[in-house]
Structure formats: structure tokens, C-alpha cells
Amino acid sequence: MNHLPLSGIRIADFTQVWAGPFNTLWLGILGAEVIKIESQKRPDPWRLPTPGANVTAQLGLNKAPGFVGIDFGKLSCTINLTTQKGVALAKELVRISDIVTENFSAEVMDRFGLAYENLQKVKSDLIMLSTTGMGHAGPFRNFLAYGPAVHSFTSLTTATGYPEGPPQPTAGGWSDILSAEMATFTLLSALHQREKTGQGQYIDLSMSEVMASMIPESIMDYTMNQRLAERVGNRDEIMAPHNCYRCQGDDKWVAIAVTGEEEWQALCQVVGHPEWTQEARFADPVSRWQNQGELDPLITQWTKERTAYEAAELLQKAGVPAGPTLHFGEVINEPHLKARGFYVETDHPELGKGLLCRMPWRNEDGYQGRYETAPLLGEHNDYVFGQLLGLSEKELAQLKEEMVIY
């Protein structure tokens, strides 16, 4: 099938880094025409080299692999929004778009003269989505916040960490991506609403609120019992054993989560200690949970003689939930993900061959998604300004010379 669910939808995309681009990434895969608006003055910062060993290889604005991974399938045009002509051009683009997305700090679009009130005059049924760390209202509306700061503000960081240790940060972009997915759900709802009513709308999405809507356990425990969350590492509140265990090799671990008696008995069989099921300290779930400090080192005696994959496979064969702890290099070679076609090969004009992640769902009989590589900065200027907006070659040349298209 060659149709895509969002064919015919056009998005003027002012977003940058993660929280915005991951949303338009999915919308693009689903068939929307996503036009990224940047400039040499203000490129998406994710085009800058990622600090690391190969930083010089990434110089220029088209060689950051991280950008390819989150901005593929989009078009790029460059408009200098600090010029009046640039703002007028951006408005022309909005006029022919269905959706505007942006994730600048709260006052930026306003400063450009591109606030929703202004854009709605150009396109009356416009849907516009702003994503910020704190939302566009409230005393912290102008606060700058990346993912990790959102985790901190919403108490995720305070609740994460080793028992008796300090708070620990969750992987940096977690709340960015959750916010992006919530943005996708919200925009699809708004499109549906527009279809029913003919009306657009403005959506003020706060990353902190998205994050707080996904940690209800600790919030409800506080509002119901006035209890503050404790840091528990990998442990569970009820189940044990529930941890990751050292395996053969450098920094290799296997995670094991026993959720019931059958699994506990199976675990004891696999590790060669059926007698543990009879020992008072481990015999019932409560004792096991209380004595997991004794139990964990005993399990490690078995895991450390095996690779993480061996341990996980032996346990799974016996019906015990287990899995190897994997880093990026291992996840990209994961046999299960490969077998399900999770990665798509891409060929980028400046970076060459690499891998992209597919959307995480499969629908055998339906649409398959569009996977094109990431745009070079300004690669689609002629298409966007010439074909879509109808500027002549002469006008285009002049705007380039005036550094409006820049």
C-alpha cells in the first residue's frame, strides 16, 4: 500500500533539539510534509557536533549523526527570522500549512511576531503547538529547561537512585520524547476536532506536566498517605528477587524480575538451588523481599559464571522474566530487533550509510511509513519558496542576497 495516514497534511516546523523534532519525526514518517524552518544564524542546535572523540569529523551543520536520527524524512528551508521580510515569508508558509510546531522558550515566537494570535490572522483554522519545559503560563513560564531539568522539577530524579544514595538523573532526553509523543497524540486529536468543527486551536504543552502525568504512583502515595518516595535502585515494592546481576564480561549484567511463586521455584531450579524454596528466609514473598540483600549475592554466584544473554535465555526458557542489560552498541545489534526489522538503513549525502529507528509499531497489512534521510540545511529552499510559495528565481536570488533566505 502506498498511501500514508497523514498524506496531505503540511507542518511548518520551527522546533529544535529533541522535544519538538521527535514529534514531527513521527508525523513525517506517517506522511505529513514537515518543513523545518531554520537559518544559518539559528540552525537547530542538534546539527552541532556531539562532543566526543570524532568531533572534528562532524564540523559544518550537516554532519551530526544525532540530527539524522531525529530529523530524517523532513524538508529544510532557511529563513532569517530577525528580518521583517523573513517573518513575512514565514507567515506565507504558515498560510499554506495545517499545523505550526515550535519549542522555543516562551517569548521567542512572540518576539518574532509569530505568536498564535498573529498566525491565526493568516490561517484561520490553524493548529499550533508550543512545547516548553514549564508551559506558557505561570511564574516559571520563561524558565529554560531541558529534559534532565524537567525530571528534576517533577520529582522523577529525587525518586531515582540507589538505596541510601543521592538522587540520580534519568537518561537525558526521556521527558523530551514522552512530551513529543504526547504532542503527537494531541495534534492527531486536534486534526480530528478540526475535521468535525472546522476550527483550529492553540496547544500549550508543558513537558513537566507530561512527565508528572507518568509518575502517578509517588504522587498518589503522597496525596493518599503523605508518604514520600524512597530511592530503591532496581528493586520493587513487593516482588523479589528484582534486580540486575553481574555477568561475565566488562560491565555486563542481567536483569531478573520474579513476579510470583511459580517463577521463584523455576528460578531456584535453573540456578541449581531448589532447596532455597524450603529455606525460611526465602520461602514466602514477604521473607524473600525482606532478605533480598542476602539473596541477591547468591544469585550472582550463578549469573557471574555466564554471559548476560546465556543467563537470560536459560531463565526465560524456564519461564522467569529476565533480560540482558544492554548499551547502545548492543541494542543496535539486538537479534530480536533486527528480526522484526526495527532498523532501516539510510544513506546520507555527507555521512554515508547508517541506521534509523522505525516507528515502534507494526501493522502487517497497513501503511508502512516513509523513511528518507535527513535534510541538509536549506536543502529544500527552492522547492519551498519556489514551488510552494511561487517566488520567481529572481525574487529568490534577491532574498538570498539580502540574507532573508539564509
Add this chain to the structure above:
Amino acid sequence: MERGALSDIRVVEYGDFISAPFAAKLFADAGADVVKVEAPYLGDKARRSGPFFKDAPDLERSGLFLYLNTNKQSFTLDLKKPLGARIFKGLIREADILIENQPIDTMKSLGLDYTTLREVNPRLIMTSITPFGQSGPYRNWKASDLIITHMSPLAYSTPYVVEDPERYSPIKPAGHQADFAAGLTAAVMSLVAFHDRRHTGQGQHLDLAAYEAVVATFASFLTTYSYNKEVLPRAKALNPRGGGFGSGGLFPCQDGWIQLHCGMDHQWHNFVKVMGLPAWALDERFGERSSRAMHWDLVEPHITKWTSQHTMEEVYSACQKNHVPCLPCNDTAQLLESEQFRVREFFVQFDHPETGPLTYPGVAFQKSRVPSEERRPAPVLGQHNEEVLCGRLGYSRETLIKLREAEVI
């Protein structure tokens, strides 16, 4: 989005614990009509998971369940009984979307797999969430939040670096992040299919692996790895960068911790001003983004020394005033008291018969917050049996009584 944006969509949820219930909650809170099918007597597993109101375990007092099932109807049905399965098909005939997260092959063993249900309703969108999906070598593997978290890069990157990797293993973030991410993805893909149905006129079966839902959140870093093949070790001594983006991290203050980020050069220069231009900070290795990140291990102790002399508020206020991203590490109580969330009316009250009024997290997508009269608390087990069976499906009250006696509902 506007209130009730999805009010013309009918969803049936056959879900347990977090992922499918959270997906269906997003639909319900956006106005969709959601019938939650639960096993008689037992109900959703979340009913038996804490935290419990006043620490008293009870099917109607789980805070997790109460939050995840707002605005839904509860219909108890024993799908293992042929009559139960038949009633379920009646429900499916009228539905747009079925969201389920039963163990793999459960629906098939109940005679309720997609092939069967499609015959009942060719426009049905069926969203199945399993740990590893319907195909692939691990399709029959069991998993939980912990396992998915560890097999994705999430645990390995939490925290990014530790002093001693032997002592400090990778850990999962608090709560059930993988389960929530799977539920959110399930909501998105179900709604995509609903849009798609307008083109095709047909339903579809969607196969979501919770594992892939979590791995996909690392798309940018995975593509990066595919090009540069660089693994960042967890040992602090081998990874001077610290945080994943470089130039950031948690720092102790007199009264707690703050999260700081100086990835961009102007942010760094502003932060140096905030600290009062100390001599150490003028070291030219710290001035440029990449070099600063690669020498972050040298920067960190200096910042720690400075932040330790201040309160959280002193540090984050001064930083934000100078356009440096910095926020305090709140605990749950501080979050609930936050003026920012209060002004935005994020937290909302739900009045449930078993607990009385309680404060819940709200929904993140509401344009104008939902007024209290439109907030329906989570249903008690089987609360809507009569409404669904007699009202919606047209069974008589006598049949209802018989079905109850036969323990079908």
C-alpha cells in the same frame, strides 16, 4: 486539544496494570467512550497494586488504578466462558478501537484474535501490546518494566556515570517508565489508525512491542552509534563528559540538589558570570562546547564547591535570570506545592466513593482544563454492567441476573 475532541470514538479496553489502561485513559480523558472489560471478582491487576488509600489494600483503593481509569466504565466479563466471549463480540461490533495487553496468544486462546474479531467488525482497530511483539525470537519471553528498561538503553544511561561500576549497576528510573511509554505509544498508534481508516475504510491489527516503544525513544543516539560506533563507559574515570549531552548534571546545594545545563557556549559564559567570574572558570579549555564537555570532570568539583554554599532557590533563580537552564530537584510534596503547577491547574480533584475527594495528576494535553463536573472517577469493579449489557447491548434485566448467577459477569 479542545475538551471532548475524541467524543465520537468508542474504545474497548481489555487491559491490565499500566500500558493498555494508560492508553485508554488518554482516550477517555479526551472525551472518548471507554468500556473497560475486567475479569469478575479480580479485576485489573492494578486494583491489587499499591499505593493504597490509607495503606489498606482493597480493589477500590489503589491509587495507581484510580488514576489510570478515570472517565471509564467498568464491565466485568468472564471471557473464558463461551457466553462471555459472545457478549464481548457484541461489544466489539460497536467499537472503533480495542486496546489490549494480555499475555501473548491469550486473545487467540479465547477465540478473540484479530482474524475472528475482524469478521465481527471489519472497521475494528485492534491494538495489542506485548513485551516483545507478535513476532521475533523473543515473542514468548516474559518481561516487566525492569526487564524492558534494562534491555533498552534506558537503564544503562541511568545514571550515565558512576564512581565504581562494580558497585553501582545500571538502574531503572523511578515508577514504571517503560509501561507508561508503551501506553502512550499505544494511544498514538491507535489514533493514527483511526485517521488512516478514513482513507482505507478498513480497520487494522497493530502490534506494539513495549520493548520497541522504549528503544525508539533513543532514536537519535542509536543513529549516532550506527555512524560513530562509540560506547560511553559508565566508569566516571573513563568518561569525563558525565551527562549524556555533556556539560550538565546534578549539583548539591545547602538544602537539596539542582540540575544544571551549560551545553551551549552562551549558557556557560552566563553561568560563569552568575558564579562571579572565578579564576578557574576562565581556563580556555572550558570556553568551547566540545572541549568543555570533554573536560567536565575538571569543571564539576569547582561547581560543586560553589553550589554547596547556596540554597537551591538562590542558584536556580540566578541562573534562570541569566538564561542558564537550571531547576531544583523537587520531592513529591514540593511538586504538589509548586506555584507553577498550581497556577496552571494541573493537579485536579476526583471524588471517588471509597476515598472521598483526592488530588490526582491531571492530563497534560488539555487546552482548557476539564471542569470538575466532567470528571468521572475510576469505576468500581463492574459498576457499569447494567448500563453496558442492558443499555448498550440490549440484553434484558432478567438475562443480567442470570448471567450474574452463572458468574459470566
